[in-house]
Amino acid sequence: EPEVTQTPSHQVTQMGQEVILRCVPISNHLYFYWYRQILGQKVEFLVSFYNNEISEKSEIFDDQFSVERPDGSNFTLKIRSTKLEDSAMYFCASRDPGNIQYFGAGTRLSVL
Amino acid sequence: GENVEQHPSTLSVQEGDSAVIKCTYSDSASNYFPWYKQELGKRPQLIIDIRSNVGEKKDQRIAVTLNKTAKHFSLHITETQPEDSAVYFCAASRQGNNDMRFGAGTRLTVKP
Numbered sequence: 093e094p095e096v097t098q099t100p101s102h103q104v105t106q107m108g109q110e111v112i113l114r115c116v117p118i119s120n121h122l123y124f125y126w127y128r129q130i131l132g133q134k135v136e137f138l139v140s141f142y143n144n145e146i147s148e149k150s151e152i153f154d155d156q157f158s159v160e161r162p163d164g165s166n167f168t169l170k171i172r173s174t175k176l177e178d179s180a181m182y183f184c185a186s187r188d189p190g191n192i193q194y195f196g197a198g199t200r201l202s203v204l
Numbered sequence: 205g206e207n208v209e210q211h212p213s214t215l216s217v218q219e220g221d222s223a224v225i226k227c228t229y230s231d232s233a234s235n236y237f238p239w240y241k242q243e244l245g246k247r248p249q250l251i252i253d254i255r256s257n258v259g260e261k262k263d264q265r266i267a268v269t270l271n272k273t274a275k276h277f278s279l280h281i282t283e284t285q286p287e288d289s290a291v292y293f294c295a296a297s298r299q300g301n302n303d304m305r306f307g308a309g310t311r312l313t314v315k316p
Contacts, residue, residue, distance in 0.1 A: 134306050134307065134308045134309055135240075135248060135293060135306040137303055148303045150303070183247060183248070192238070193238070193250070194250070195247040195249070196247060197246070197247050198247055
């Protein structure tokens with residue numbers, strides 16, 4: 093069964109550094125998402141992406157964040173200058189034509 | 205924007221009993237309501253969803269009901285088993301809208 097894949101599974105970085113989280117959505121899906129889940133809290137929507145542009149973004153997705161689809165398979169989330177409070181699990185998801193979203197296994201970001 | 209409230213935050217039941225988790229939403233235009241199960245350290249996985257043209261949907265031991273007038277929907281798990289233990293998240297969105305909002309989650313514990 094096809095699934096959304098994310099790399100790395102765990103990223104450790106120093107405060108102020110840039111990080112790029114990578115995702116490969118399911119191949120025939122057209123809508124892609126990033127979510128954040130701080131430890132023990134709810135899943136929070138960050139951004140959605142369709143047709144090579146941002147479709148919607150939440151109040152969390154400020155100028156420090158950006159997304160890109162650099163080629164036909166990858167979908168990336170960049171955090172320009174990480175803060176301690178960016179430490180969380182980041183999930184990528186892609187959506188099938190029936191509106192069902194499938195989540196990747198997540199990248200745990202630890203900002204020291 | 206959409207606001208989803210979920211309760212209870214924790215729920216403990218004996219194996220074989222039923223469990224009910226309830227969610228309310230604020231945006232009357234929301235018409236797609238998925239439920240995700242998240243085991244510890246794992247990705248959220250869709251277990252059932254319901255669209256606004258349906259009042260109830262059932263899949264084996266899991267059922268979801270939707271009351272559009274009251275803007276609430278519920279997850280029902282019958283004959284619970286220890287492997288049902290997980291955090292369950294409800295969510296709401298408008299179909300075609302890319303901003304899916306999650307509830308805060310319910311930690312379900314099924315005691316053998």
